[in-house]
Amino acid sequence: GENVEQHPSTLSVQEGDSAVIKCTYSDSASNYFPWYKQELGKRPQLIIDIRSNVGEKKDQRIAVTLNKTAKHFSLHITETQPEDSAVYFCASRGNYGQNFVFGPGTRLSVLP
Amino acid sequence: GAGVSQSPSNKVTEKGKDVELRCDPISGHTALYWYRQSLGQGLEFLIYFQGNSAPDKSGLPSDRFSAERTGGSVSTLTIQRTQQEDSAVYLCASSPGGAGGDTQYFGPGTRLTVL
Numbered sequence: 303g304e305n306v307e308q309h310p311s312t313l314s315v316q317e318g319d320s321a322v323i324k325c326t327y328s329d330s331a332s333n334y335f336p337w338y339k340q341e342l343g344k345r346p347q348l349i350i351d352i353r354s355n356v357g358e359k360k361d362q363r364i365a366v367t368l369n370k371t372a373k374h375f376s377l378h379i380t381e382t383q384p385e386d387s388a389v390y391f392c393a394s395r396g397n398y399g400q401n402f403v404f405g406p407g408t409r410l411s412v413l414p
Numbered sequence: 415g416a417g418v419s420q421s422p423s424n425k426v427t428e429k430g431k432d433v434e435l436r437c438d439p440i441s442g443h444t445a446l447y448w449y450r451q452s453l454g455q456g457l458e459f460l461i462y463f464q465g466n467s468a469p470d471k472s473g474l475p476s477d478r479f480s481a482e483r484t485g486g487s488v489s490t491l492t493i494q495r496t497q498q499e500d501s502a503v504y505l506c507a508s509s510p511g512g513a514g515g516d517t518q519y520f521g522p523g524t525r526l527t528v529l
Contacts, residue, residue, distance in 0.1 A: 303472075334516055336518070345521060345522050345523060346505070348519075351517065391457065400462065401470050401472070402447070402459060402518070404449075404456050404458075406456040407456045
């Protein structure tokens with residue numbers, strides 16, 4: 303079955319700097335890759351997603367890139383702000399079963 | 415409109431008791447997922463319902479766990495003979511499914527504590 307790895311597990315950046323989180327997946331048939339932000343004690347919320355027919359997608363300060371050949375995708379946050387501090391999860395939807403497999407998460411801390 | 419709701423928000427039970435957790439998905443969403451999240455950990459897939467298809471139960475950790483979805487809407491996750499390792503937050507998510515898209519919308523979760 304699908305396996306998703308996520309790095310780093312923790313990330314601290316200064317306010318205004320950029321943050322990059324990387325995920326790799328194992329199933330070459332996976333076709334949908336969402337990213338979720340989970341603030342402490344709250345539910346995960348979708349922040350951006352990308353499909354396998356697109357290489358990059360951007361939404362204001364957030365972007366996601368996908369390399370299908372290498373089977374990895376990355377979340378890029380520019381001009382980080384303290385409110386970006388949260389745990390970020392990547393996920394992959396494999397072709398088999400159509401369920402989602404989540405990465406273990408990255409705890410991002412933006413230091414003022 | 416209303417988002418995904420779950421009840422109860424918190425459940426404390428004694429080891430060996432059965433518990434039922436409820437999920438009300440967004441109206442019209444055909445896909446419904448259950449996940450388990452232990453403290454400080456990621457989301458562990460449990461079960462997935464899509465329309466009238468047979469559910470994908472591949473993530474259920476043991477036969478003490480079961481789930482049903484009545485009328486394609488409300489879902490109940492049942493844990494029998496609870497164990498302390500079942501303590502976690504149980505999250506439900508729904509998505510439009512099919513041509514409607516696959517963005518998952520999560521509920522607030524049920525925090526289960528097994529004493």
